[in-house]
Amino acid sequence: NAGVTQTPKFRVLKTGQSMTLLCAQDMNHEYMYWYRQDPGMGLRLIHYSVGEGTTAKGEVPDGYNVSRLKKQNFLLGLESAAPSQTSVYFCASTRQTGPRNTIYFGEGSWLTVV
Amino acid sequence: GNSVTQMEGPVTLSEEAFLTINCTYTATGYPSLFWYVQYPGEGLQLLLKATKADDKGSNKGFEATYRKETTSFHLEKGSVQVSDSAVYFCALEASGGGADGLTFGKGTHLIIQP
Numbered sequence A: 001n002a003g004v005t006q007t008p009k010f011r012v013l014k015t016g017q018s019m020t021l022l023c024a025q026d027m028n029h030e031y032m033y034w035y036r037q038d039p040g041m042g043l044r045l046i047h048y049s050v051g052e053g054t055t056a057k058g059e060v061p062d063g064y065n066v067s068r069l070k071k072q073n074f075l076l077g078l079e080s081a082a083p084s085q086t087s088v089y090f091c092a093s094t095r096q097t098g099p100r101n102t103i104y105f106g107e108g109s110w111l112t113v114v
Numbered sequence B: 001g002n003s004v005t006q007m008e009g010p011v012t013l014s015e016e017a018f019l020t021i022n023c024t025y026t027a028t029g030y031p032s033l034f035w036y037v038q039y040p041g042e043g044l045q046l047l048l049k050a051t052k053a054d055d056k057g058s059n060k061g062f063e064a065t066y067r068k069e070t071t072s073f074h075l076e077k078g079s080v081q082v083s084d085s086a087v088y089f090c091a092l093e094a095s096g097g098g099a100d101g102l103t104f105g106k107g108t109h110l111i112i113q114p
Helices: none
Strands: A004-007 A010-013 A019-025 A031-038 A042-049 A065-067 A073-078 A087-094 A109-113 B003-006 B011-014 B019-021 B023-026 B032-038 B044-050 B056-059 B062-065 B075-077 B086-093 B102-104 B108-113
Touching (some): A004 A087, A019 A087, A019 A109, A042 A065, A042 A073, A042 B102, B003 B086, B003 B102, B011 B019, B019 B108, B023 B032, B023 B086, B044 B062
Parallel strands (some): A010 A109, B011 B108
Antiparallel strands (some): A019 A073, A031 A042, A065 A073, A087 A109, B032 B044, B032 B086, B056 B062, B062 B075, B086 B102, B086 B108
């Protein structure tokens, strides 16, 4: 059972380059999320999706785009990377929201923009 | 809006010491409360949760009680081990379940010395 898988795990980009982070889940979850983690800031929500074909902005969406063309995949794109986007990115998913729910996280993607 | 405040670290303790990591929250209604743990180089793992007032979540010797009157969810462990060294995040999910996932505290880095 793979759970939530993120690729790539590590990447170094030059300022202005573009890239896509892929999140895949094999649990048939409806909800998927992209967070970024920065020192002293905890995890902040970038974008999320409540189902296939839907996306919504989170707390810090600027500079990122997302797509959810297939239920199992949630892509995070950086069109023109900036050093401020150096961070650790976490994907998460859950079947439904509510008190009986558990949110599962991927192992993280370390991105450095130079 | 919702928010979570937890004590800043790093917190350094000796093995077998008693641990308390404070967490307080601001939210309307009755949110669900969580503690996640992140070991070095890994993603977030759910440690424990509580979904209603006076509930006690527990796992791996850790405990936390949902205190509505003080809006708190402090994490405790009676005797810590070196293997407990990690970053601990307190989080909440809005009452009734929020589509935009969890709100996280900034994290507390715990260091246990032999």
